[in-house]
Amino acid sequence: MSEETVVDYHPMWAELGLDLPTHDALLGAVGQMYGAAFLTQENRPEGMSYLDFVVSEVHGLRIKELHDFRAQGGKVVGTFCLYVPEEMIRAAGAWSVGLCAGAEFGYDEVEKIMPRNTCALIKSFMGFKLTRVCPYIEESDLVVGETTCDGKKKAYELLGELHNVYVLELPQMKRPEDVAFYRKELGELQGKVEELTGKAITAESLKTAIKEVNDKRRALQRIAATRAHSPAPISGKDALLATQVAFYDDVPRYTQMMNALADELEKRVADGIGVAPAGAKRILVTGTPMALPNWKLHDIIEKSGGIVVGEEMCTGSRYYDALVAEDGETVEEMLEAISAKYMDINCACFTPNQGRIDDILRMAKELNADGIIDYALNFCTPYQMEAFTVDKAAKDAGIPLLKIDTDYSAEDMGQLSTRVEAFLEMI
Amino acid sequence: MSEETVVDYHPMWAELGLDLPTHDALLGAVGQMYGAAFLTQENRPEGMSYLDFVVSEVHGLRIKELHDFRAQGGKVVGTFCLYVPEEMIRAAGAWSVGLCAGAEFGYDEVEKIMPRNTCALIKSFMGFKLTRVCPYIEESDLVVGETTCDGKKKAYELLGELHNVYVLELPQMKRPEDVAFYRKELGELQGKVEELTGKAITAESLKTAIKEVNDKRRALQRIAATRAHSPAPISGKDALLATQVAFYDDVPRYTQMMNALADELEKRVADGIGVAPAGAKRILVTGTPMALPNWKLHDIIEKSGGIVVGEEMCTGSRYYDALVAEDGETVEEMLEAISAKYMDINCACFTPNQGRIDDILRMAKELNADGIIDYALNFCTPYQMEAFTVDKAAKDAGIPLLKIDTDYSAEDMGQLSTRVEAFLEMI
Numbered sequence: 001m002s003e004e005t006v007v008d009y010h011p012m013w014a015e016l017g018l019d020l021p022t023h024d025a026l027l028g029a030v031g032q033m034y035g036a037a038f039l040t041q042e043n044r045p046e047g048m049s050y051l052d053f054v055v056s057e058v059h060g061l062r063i064k065e066l067h068d069f070r071a072q073g074g075k076v077v078g079t080f081c082l083y084v085p086e087e088m089i090r091a092a093g094a095w096s097v098g099l100c101a102g103a104e105f106g107y108d109e110v111e112k113i114m115p116r117n118t119c120a121l122i123k124s125f126m127g128f129k130l131t132r133v134c135p136y137i138e139e140s141d142l143v144v145g146e147t148t149c150d151g152k153k154k155a156y157e158l159l160g161e162l163h164n165v166y167v168l169e170l171p172q173m174k175r176p177e178d179v180a181f182y183r184k185e186l187g188e189l190q191g192k193v194e195e196l197t198g199k200a201i202t203a204e205s206l207k208t209a210i211k212e213v214n215d216k217r218r219a220l221q222r223i224a225a226t227r228a229h230s231p232a233p234i235s236g237k238d239a240l241l242a243t244q245v246a247f248y249d250d251v252p253r254y255t256q257m258m259n260a261l262a263d264e265l266e267k268r269v270a271d272g273i274g275v276a277p278a279g280a281k282r283i284l285v286t287g288t289p290m291a292l293p294n295w296k297l298h299d300i301i302e303k304s305g306g307i308v309v310g311e312e313m314c315t316g317s318r319y320y321d322a323l324v325a326e327d328g329e330t331v332e333e334m335l336e337a338i339s340a341k342y343m344d345i346n347c348a349c350f351t352p353n354q355g356r357i358d359d360i361l362r363m364a365k366e367l368n369a370d371g372i373i374d375y376a377l378n379f380c381t382p383y384q385m386e387a388f389t390v391d392k393a394a395k396d397a398g399i400p401l402l403k404i405d406t407d408y409s410a411e412d413m414g415q416l417s418t419r420v421e422a423f424l425e426m427i
Numbered sequence: 428m429s430e431e432t433v434v435d436y437h438p439m440w441a442e443l444g445l446d447l448p449t450h451d452a453l454l455g456a457v458g459q460m461y462g463a464a465f466l467t468q469e470n471r472p473e474g475m476s477y478l479d480f481v482v483s484e485v486h487g488l489r490i491k492e493l494h495d496f497r498a499q500g501g502k503v504v505g506t507f508c509l510y511v512p513e514e515m516i517r518a519a520g521a522w523s524v525g526l527c528a529g530a531e532f533g534y535d536e537v538e539k540i541m542p543r544n545t546c547a548l549i550k551s552f553m554g555f556k557l558t559r560v561c562p563y564i565e566e567s568d569l570v571v572g573e574t575t576c577d578g579k580k581k582a583y584e585l586l587g588e589l590h591n592v593y594v595l596e597l598p599q600m601k602r603p604e605d606v607a608f609y610r611k612e613l614g615e616l617q618g619k620v621e622e623l624t625g626k627a628i629t630a631e632s633l634k635t636a637i638k639e640v641n642d643k644r645r646a647l648q649r650i651a652a653t654r655a656h657s658p659a660p661i662s663g664k665d666a667l668l669a670t671q672v673a674f675y676d677d678v679p680r681y682t683q684m685m686n687a688l689a690d691e692l693e694k695r696v697a698d699g700i701g702v703a704p705a706g707a708k709r710i711l712v713t714g715t716p717m718a719l720p721n722w723k724l725h726d727i728i729e730k731s732g733g734i735v736v737g738e739e740m741c742t743g744s745r746y747y748d749a750l751v752a753e754d755g756e757t758v759e760e761m762l763e764a765i766s767a768k769y770m771d772i773n774c775a776c777f778t779p780n781q782g783r784i785d786d787i788l789r790m791a792k793e794l795n796a797d798g799i800i801d802y803a804l805n806f807c808t809p810y811q812m813e814a815f816t817v818d819k820a821a822k823d824a825g826i827p828l829l830k831i832d833t834d835y836s837a838e839d840m841g842q843l844s845t846r847v848e849a850f851l852e853m854i
Contacts, residue, residue, distance in 0.1 A: 115832075116812040117544070148601040150577045153778045167778065169605070172574040173596050181608060251607075332722035349578045351594065381808065384542040385581035 009060045014069055015423060016138040023133045025178055026105060027059060030293045037299045041235055045268065047261030054245050058292075062248060066139040069095060075197045078140030079127065081148055082314050082345055085338050087324060088186065089144075090209035090251070092193040098247030099143065100134035101125040101126050102291030104408045105233055113158055118262045119279050119293060119380040122151045129162055132384040136248070137163065141198055144189065146170050148349040149382055164190050174350055183279040183339040188336070195391050206334045217256045220320035222262035227309045228367045230282070231274020233265040236308020237298040238275075243315045246294040260355050278308035281424045283307065284364045286390065287375035288383045289314035294408055297416070304421045309367045312360050313375075318345050321359075349380035356386070357393045364399050371400040371422070371427040378407050400427040439494055443565040450560045453488060453532060453833045457720045463630045468662055472695070472701050474688030475665050481672050484564050485719075486487065489675060493566040497523060502624045505567030505765030506710035507552060508575055509741050509772055510597055510764050514751060515613065516571075517636035517678070518628040519620040526570065527561035528552040529718030531835045540585055544809040547834040549578045550717060552729050563675070564590065569623055573597050575776040576809055593619050599675075600771055601777055610766040617762070633761045640683045643648055643673060645702045654682035654736045655794045657709070659700020660692040663735020664725040670742045671719040703734035708851045710734065711791045713817060714802035714812045716741035721835055724802050724843070731848045736794045739787050740802075745772050775809035783813070784820045798827040798854040800847070805834050827854045 013023060034055055038048075054062070066076050075094040077216060079086070086096035104120070106171070107129030114126065128134035137143065142211055145167045156167050168185055171178035175338040194200055223242060226233050242258060283306050285297065290313065296309050324341045328334035346356035353377035374390050376383040387403050394401040406412055440450060461482055465475075476684040481489070502521040506513070513523035533554030541553065555561035564570065572583035572594045572632070583594050595612055598605035613614055621627055653660050669685060671792050697700070710733050712724065717740065725735050738744060753766045755761035773783035791799055801817050803810040814830050821828040833839055 115808075115814075117806065118808070118812070137837070147778060150808035151812065156818065157779055160811075167600075169598065169600050170597075171596065172580060173594075177608075178596070179609065181604075183605065183663070203442060238509070275697075310697060348581070351574060352584055379544065379806070379808075381542075381545070381577035381806075382581060385545070385578065385585075389539050389584065423729050 002322065007060065007064075009064065012064060013059070013135060016063075016067075016135055018135060019132040020350070022131055023059070024102040026103070026133050029105070031056075033295070035291055037237060037295045041237070041275070042271075043362070044238060045261060045296065046232055047257070047264045048241075048255045050261070051238070051241050054249060055241070055292075058248065063139060065250065066095065066097065066136075070139065070141070072395075075141045076139050077193065077196070078137050080152065081146045082319055083146050083148065083342055083347075084144045084168060085186065085190070085308050085342055087206065087209040087213050087338060088189060088201060088335075089193055090212065091206040092190075093197045093199040093205070094193055095292060096097065096142075096390065097136050098291070099137050099140070099214055100124055100128040100291075102408065103295035105133060106131035107303055116157065116381050118155075118317070119151055119288075121288070121376040121377055121380075122155045124408060126155060126159065129159065142166060142192070144168055144192075145354055147381070147414045148347060151379070170349070172193060172351060179290070182343055183335065185334050186339060201331060203331050203334070206324075206331055208327070210326060210334060211406050212251050212255070214326065215324045216251055217320040217323055219258035219262055220246065223258060223309065224317065224320065225263060226262070226265040226269050229269045229274075229298070230368060231269035231272070231276055231278060231280070232236070232282070232307050232309055232366065233274055234284070235275050235298075235302055237295055237302055240273070240295065240298050240308070240311060240315065241292070243311065243319060244290070248292075260296055275313045276302075277305075281306045281370045281427055282309045282368055284312065284360070284367055284369040284372045285308045285316075285375055286312035286328075286372060287387070288377045288380050290329050290375075291315065296406070296410075296413070297373065299403065300413065300417050300420050301373065301424075304417060304424055306420070306424045310363050312356070312363055314345075314347070317342050317359065317363060318347070348386040353386060357390060360390060361397050361399075364394075364397075369399070371402065371423065373398075373423070374401060374403045374405075376405050429534065435485065436491070439491060440486075440562060442493075442838070443490075443562055445562060445565065446559040449558055451488075453530070453560050455680065458483075458529070460720055460722070464664060464722045465668070468588060468702070468729075469663070470700075471665060472661055472688060472691050474684070474691045475668075477684045477688070478665070478668050481676060485675065490562040490566060493522065493524065495561075497566065503566050504620065504623070505564050505570045505571075506578065508573045509746055510573050510575065510769055510774075511571045511595060511616075512613065514633065514640050515616060515628060515762075516620055517606055517639065518633040519617075520624045520632070521568075521620060521624040523566065524563050524569070525718070526552055526564050528749055528817045529721035532560060533558035541582065543713060544806050545582075546578055546715075546802050546804040548715070548804055548807075549582045551718070551835060553582060553586065556586065566588060569593060569619070571595055571619075575809070578806070597776070601651075601782075602694055606766055606770045608769055610762065612764060613762050621686070626758055628758060630756065630758050630761070633758055634753075634755070637753060637755075637761060637765070639682070641750045641753065643678055644686070644747040646682050646685035647673065650685060650692060651660040651737065651744065651747065652691070653692040653696050656696045656701075656704060658699070658703055658707070658796060659734050659736055660695035660701055660708070662702050662725075662729055663710070663712070663738070664722055664729055667722065667725050667735070667738060667742065668715060668719070669719070670738065670746060673746065675719075696800055702804040703729075705733075708711065708797045708854055709736045710732045711737045711739065711787070711794055711796040711799045712743075712802055713739035713787050713799060715804045715807050715812070715819055717802075718742065723835070723837075723840070724800065724831065727840065727844050728800065728851075729846050731844060731851055733847070733851045736796055737790050739783070739790050741772075741774070744786065744790060745774070746771070775813040780813060787817060788820060788824050788826070791821075791824075793827055796826070798829065800848065800850070801828060802831050803831045804828075805832050
């Protein structure tokens with residue numbers, strides 16, 4: 001026995017209805033992937049030890065917290081998308097958690113109920129649900145989906161047969177009437193979460209939640225800003241992990257730990273300490289979100305000698321770049337501010353989406369990127385289509401770009417490595 | 428010289444900027460396909476001679492009509508989707524035409540600007556535009572797109588760089604607030620088409636247009652109703668063609684000719700005359716639209732000894748099953764009626780979409796179908812996803828269903844024929 005008490009979470013997982021042998025296999029595989037991708041890195045910031053711990057307890061201690069919270073009457077809301085405002089969920093007294101995806105799991109079952117050529121993210125979350133290995137969804141009293149893309153929109157119909165699902169309708173453009181439509185949808189969501197928790201969203205609770213979530217984003221902005229320096233003080237993989245964990249962890253604790261990490265990174269910048277050798281090619285990654293444990297592309301880039309300095313994605317700048325205005329006093333004013341902030345996120349599901357192109361070019365410049373890698377999941381139509389526009393804009397701006405379409409499997413790792421290595425040499 | 432004057436349309440096509448050699452090759456190929464699919468049929472209704480003529484002149488006489496109309500100051504609006512109300516376009520004094528798709532053309536060019544794994548319909552319309560072989564789009568002063576699916580939504584951004592494109596935003600659900608949103612969008616469309624033609628949509632012009640388009644739909648309803656009888660008085664291929672031509676032809680002339688065809692079919696029903704042998708398996712086809720000249724699946728089914736008795740698709744019942752209420756007196760009332768009718772079309776882009784499942788089961792019963800073939804274009808996420816729901820509903824209702832994913836190529840014809848033959852034998 002070590003000095004720490006080893007907790008056996010199997011009884012809790014069994015209570016949640018997880019398929020224990022399959023879940024054990026999943027945890028084993030993720031642990032192995034994590035070790036190979038993260039723990040082999042040199043000169044990591046000390047602050048990463050918190051995230052190492054979080055990942056080691058991602059189905060353990062964190063689930064126990066959710067479990068205990070629910071045992072005391074708390075409600076948990078699971079989401080898959082940035083457009084579901086976590087501020088509102090918190091303000092109604094519930095906890096917001098991201099749901100499992102990011103790994104190839106249960107595809108045999110998934111392909112019985114949806115097409116083989118569905119994007120990996122959707123197949124993954126359905127696979128986790130069908131094979132009962134995602135404790136987050138099992139702890140979710142409600143899943144809030146959204147109509148961002150054709151695949152998710154239709155998948156929520158199927159998920160709705162297996163779980164309590166509410167779908168938020170998004171507009172497809174960003175004109176004033178679309179923002180107004182989204183604002184009305186938030187009114188519906190408000191009713192839904194208030195009904196779930198039995199607690200009204202008040203001016204006070206919403207103000208607090210906006211501040212708490214903004215603080216989380218501010219911490220991530222601090223980390224992101226340090227990556228503009230050369231040498232970068234943190235690997236892209238570690239920075240990506242920080243953003244991924246933002247969707248799962250307790251908000252104030254996570255914010256505190258990320259600010260501590262930011263302190264350390266700022267000190268590193270001041271001291272000229274970095275994680276990549278001088279001359280390592282600096283890469284901005286843009287595209288579809290990378291749900292935990294999807295570290296594939298970052299791992300390939302950084303094992304090929306490059307360094308990822310930014311992510312223009314939902315698990316990246318789209319999550320933390322903008323804040324909700326904090327000067328609202330009434331619930332109405334604050335919901336307006338939430339609408340404005342969220343409708344300013346530049347997902348490829350919107351048309352037109354010039355804002356995303358502008359963001360990419362601005363970030364490439366600000367982060368001193370040597371090149372851009374456009375990452376799309378196979379069969380993700382919005383990002384695969386928009387990749388051509390991104391490519392053209394990057395070329396016009398004189399920035400080298402490599403376009404990658406992939407999924408969560410390891411099958412194309414060799415081929416991708418070859419392409420990434422060639423790209424890093426070329427730029 | 429024959430007695431008819433042979434008109435050489437090449438000067439007109441050249442004036443439109445078509446690529447003449449490529450366009451000649453396209454017309455040759457379509458003519459050959461048409462001959463093999465249509466003119467080999469036995470005992471066709473005499474009324475089909477009109478449609479044979481229309482197809483033979485689809486890039487000729489009809490384009491000349493559009494050309495002459497525009498020479499006199501008329502405006503032409505091209506569309507790709509049922510959700511763009513042709514009544515409004517007509518009421519503003521413009522003509523509405525469907526645009527080219529339905530054939531594999533110019534894919535080499537298309538794949539330079541969009542992903543290979545884009546659905547055939549989108550690749551086709553972009554291919555026609557990029558290779559300059561679609562006189563309809565070249566005669567269109569404005570193309571009105573819509574946000575029905577991810578692929579089209581993003582493709583219109585690309586098409587917008589090549590043509591004058593306006594995009595109508597569709598909601599993604601069908602709640603009262605969604606119908607209200609669509610109604611407002613129609614207000615925007617009204618402004619757009621009025622600006623194009625310089626003519627206001629008046630109560631009188633809109634009432635006339637509603638009546639004219641309803642009359643067209645009524646004629647198609649009459650044709651569709653005869654197909655419920657056994658033996659069916661018209662092949663599925665011929666009936667599909669009738670619907671396909673509805674998007675291109677002059678409205679009053681087409682309505683008159685389709686009513687004449689319906690008269691003939693009703694007489695055939697009364698006389699017990701049919702086109703398929705007694706005992707031919709009766710098939711309802713459901714799924715993605717079949718743009719002219721896409722006759723592939725119908726051709727396979729009917730050459731395999733089956734008979735298609737209905738199409739639950741946009742080139743089928745979704746187009747003509749419902750009418751716009753004719754009792755509106757003001758423009759406002761009539762636009763409300765148009766909103767209500769169009770938002771009642773059950774496209775898989777909506778969620779939830781139980782209405783479509785109900786339609787399919789009702790049609791299968793009313794048309795005395797022996798089986799259903801669910802047809803989806805590869806990479807059409809909404810229909811490919813919903814196919815699983817359709818399959819389950821059909822199974823639950825005890826109706827055999829065959830699911831087919833395909834494209835416009837001839838490559839899988841042999842394999843599809845084998846599957847269809849096996850299905851027809853099995854049911």
